[in-house]
Amino acid sequence: MSKGNVLKKASLADLIFRAIFVIFSILTVGITIHTYQLSINTINEEVKRNLQQTSSLVTNFLNHRLAILQIRQDTDAGSLGLQDGENTDRIRSLEHYFSDIEARSPYNSPDFRFIEVDNTLYWNDGNNLFLGLGEQDLQGILDKNIHINTWYYMMIDKALPNAHILIRKTPIVVSSSGKVRGYLYNAAILNNNISFVHNLKTVSNSQEVLIVNNKNIIASSIKKETEEYNRIKKVINESDLLSPNKIINATDIDVKSLNGKLSILTLKNKKNIEMLEQRFIYSVVLSFFVLIAIAVLIRGLFEHKIVLALNSLLKYADDVSKKNSDTQYQGSGILEFDNIGHKLEETFIELIEAKEESYKAQAAAEKSTQVKSDFLARMSHEIRTPLNGILGISSLLKQSDLTVEQRKQIAILHQGGEHLLAVLNDVLDFSQIEQDKLNISCEPFKLSDVLETINAIYTPLCCEKGIDFIIHNKIDENALINSDQVRLTQILFNLLSNAVKFTESGNVKLTLSLKTKNDQIILYIDVADTGIGMDQKEQALIFEPFIQAESTEIRRVGGSGLGLAIVKQLLNLLNGKISVQSKSGGGSVFYVQVPVAVIETVDTSIEGQSNTYESLLPTGLNVLLIEDNKSNAYIAKAYCQKYGLSVDWQISAQNGINRLLEASFDLILMDNQMPEMSGIEATKYIRRVLKSNIPIYAYTADVLKESNDEFLSAGANYVITKPIKEKSILDALVFYKLQCRN
Incomplete structure (x- = not known):
């Protein structure tokens, strides 16, 4: 017999099995070792995370209390x-x-x-x-x-x-x-x-809790003089916090101490972790032998049906890859392949279901956004309504005959209301920025006009604190800047307000200049102060929202914690940028760059508007005021009557509609949030049922764009936002007269 005839033949299934077995064995050993190491690390990380979570729970509970x-x-x-x-x-x-x-x-x-x-x-x-x-x-x-x-x-x-x-x-x-x-x-x-120790024990999900001062136990959930108490006391005295059967976690209490270090110790059992490690080792060993046994059984299956079953499975996988929703797996005589095929089928059905869930999640997110908008609208209304009374009455009182002390008191009241309004506007602006609903509107304006307003506001504030306020303007006073005046002013106000708040001595300096950079005109704004300054860690966080909650020194002066976050977002919308240079105790300098367009000459029509303002006011109008809040109604009537308008006040929407049927009016001032019938519903009724074309000016504390758009869609001609200021009434009256001309 020739040498070639004695060569042992092997089937395709046998060759495939041998190759798979070798590869499978190597992979199994490697994966087992890697998985074991990974799991041990995971267990350690889980213990560490659990301890950190426990510390956070303890700290949060104490801070909350x-x-x-x-x-x-x-x-x-x-x-x-x-x-x-x-x-x-x-x-x-x-x-x-x-x-x-x-x-x-x-x-x-x-x-x-x-x-x-x-x-x-x-x-x-x-x-x-x-x-x-x-x-x-x-x-x-x-x-x-x-x-x-x-x-x-x-x-x-x-x-x-x-x-x-x-x-x-x-x-x-x-x-x-x-x-x-x-x-x-x-x-x-x-x-x-x-009670306090028991609550700490419950909140931290610990077996025991102790409060320790300088290694001395001052409170404990463990009864004194017990074996466990003495064991833990010994561990604390040795300062290593290592116990053979307990995990001891120390959380320092972050308060000023007159008597040394104060900590809260939480104790948890080690038995669960040890059992978890043992079970994992057993499962790895068992899995290894089970996989080897399965590999041996696979050989027989390869010899009979593997090729056919594999082809069938590959065909189904190919059909699934084409995303044919009608494709169903027909099954296989090999159990493992049959399971794989059905798993593929289940998985395919789950991509479909996941897609549906994604749509549902999107709908839920949209609903959540709507709920948030509704909440902000309600919050704005509830805060702006009393603010309207505070600012309106204080504005009227400032124009009356008062003593010097009374004027000072009214000024403090008015300033407090304006501060609360600024905080509210910060929250609303931040929410609109988050939802991409804040729009930028660029128009020409004189930067010197903005600086006059800033000087009028911040010079007295600085004088009250005994510091100097300096404006160094390197820009031509007659030049027009094309940008969003409102947002640019808001940026300046936020930066200067922070500088004044954190400066107790020295000065606050505002420097403005224009430079050309890469064929683009850049407005440079520097706001420098000699205040408390910041360290590097604080500088890295100041443009994050609500960062004031992290600093006791910053929290001391108050604020929403949103000012610099809003500045950052507004500059992003204006394609600008901001940076800060500071050191703790050495003051701060904020550097702002904003791309702008510059118009060299001043439009005389813009300058002349203020001189002809009063000539644009209508006179002798009969106004129907529909407002359920007496203080708001009083303020609106006072402003209207100051400019020669006759006001008929009705306390509800239904009363206003009834009065509209009895007499004629030139203008309707309509509040929104009223019982029984809202202002929007009343506006729709006047337009669609009564078929009346009387101008309707919304008079509302809802400042969100959606609320204003809803009022305008209902048929309103103009929206006045609370709190009502004298200029808001004047602007509305000018709009009325200009509308009548057209």
Whole structure:
């Protein structure tokens, strides 16, 4: 027999099996090792993430609790500041006030509170006695002279037992004079506070919780003198926080401390992690042997049906790849291939279902956006309605015969209302920017006019703080800038407001210039201050929204935390950019670049508009005012009557419609948010049922574009936004007369 005849023949299935078996074995070993290592790392990362999450939960719970106590304290201090300082029965008044507060909201009340007047204990609620603290101990707290509006941790070692407390001091200010009457102290006890420790244990999902000061346990969910308590105490004293059967996580409490480091320790069992590791090892070993057994069985299947089954499966896969929704897998005699085929079929059905879910998710997102818009509209209305009264009445009072002190008080009231309006506008602008609904409108304007307004506003503000306000304008005063005047002014206001707020001495300087860069004219704006400055970490975050919540120093001066985020977004819309140079304690400089177009000559028609403004006002109009809010109606009537308009006020939409049937009017001022029938519904009724063409001016606190568009679609001719200012009324009257001419 020849040598060639003794060669052993092998079937295709056998050759395929051998190749697959070798490759499969190598891959299996490699994947097993890699998976094991990956899983161990995953377990470690999960433990680390769990500990971080626990720390976050503990920190958030503590911050939330302190925030509630802080809000309650600030509210109490404000309320006490509004009360009569000459009250002869002051102590009883305090007792009644705080007992009523604790009865209505015990969770929001501190463990004990007391009041300091002239560095002396004036009053306490008596709860300190239950904690072993006498009046001498409270006086000792006063002598420490802690900063106001800051939470402190302190230990009172003269108490029996030693008292560990978190305490905060806030001033009681007389609202009429601004004088500090005294200080209100709120305190929360840490040791022997079973409820607080239990809540920490529940929130952090831990087996046990301890509060530690300088390695000393001051509060614990573990009973004292037990074996576990002594074991944990020993671990804490050794400072390694390693326990054979517990995972110990330390979370430092971020408050000012007068008595060393304060931490919260959470304890969790290690048994779950050890069991997870063991189960994984067993599953890996078992899976390895199962896969080898399956590989052996596959050989027999290859010898009989594998080629046919494989071709069938490949054909089905090819059909599926063509996305034919009518294709169904016909099955296979090989179980594994049959499963694969049906899995492919199920997967194909799931791409379809996923696509449908995607459509549903998109619809839900659109609905969420609508809900957000509705909420912002409602919020805007609810805030702008009282603001309308505040700003309107204060504007009218400023024009009346007042004393110097009264004018000062009215100016403070008006400035406060304007600040609240600015914060509200920041929130709405940021929301519109997020939804890509804020449009840029570029028109020629004199930059010098904007600077006059800025100078008129910020020079007095800086004078009040004892700092200098400097404007260095290198641009021709007669030049016209083609850009969005409103948004550019908003950018300047936000930057200058921040500079003034954070500068206590020195100056705030605004520098403007025009330069040509890459065949494009760039407006350069530099805003420099000598304020508190920022470190590198703060500079990296200042253009993020709500960043003020991260800084106590920034939070001290107030604000929405959206100003610089809005500046950044507005500059993006204007194709501009902004950068900052600062150091902590050394002031800040913000550099802004905005592409603009420059017109060398001033349009005399623009300059002449202000001189002919009053000639554009109509006179002798009969106005029907439909407004359910009495203060808003009073302000609108006052402004209208000032310019010779006769006003008939109706308190509801239905009353207004009835009055419209009885008399004739030249103009209708229509509020929107009214009971029974809204202003939009009333406008539709007047236009479609009564067939009336009387001009209707919407008079609404809804500032979102969708709300305004809905009013205009209903038949309104003009939209006036609350809070109503005198210029808003004048602009509306000019629009009325110009409309009548056309």
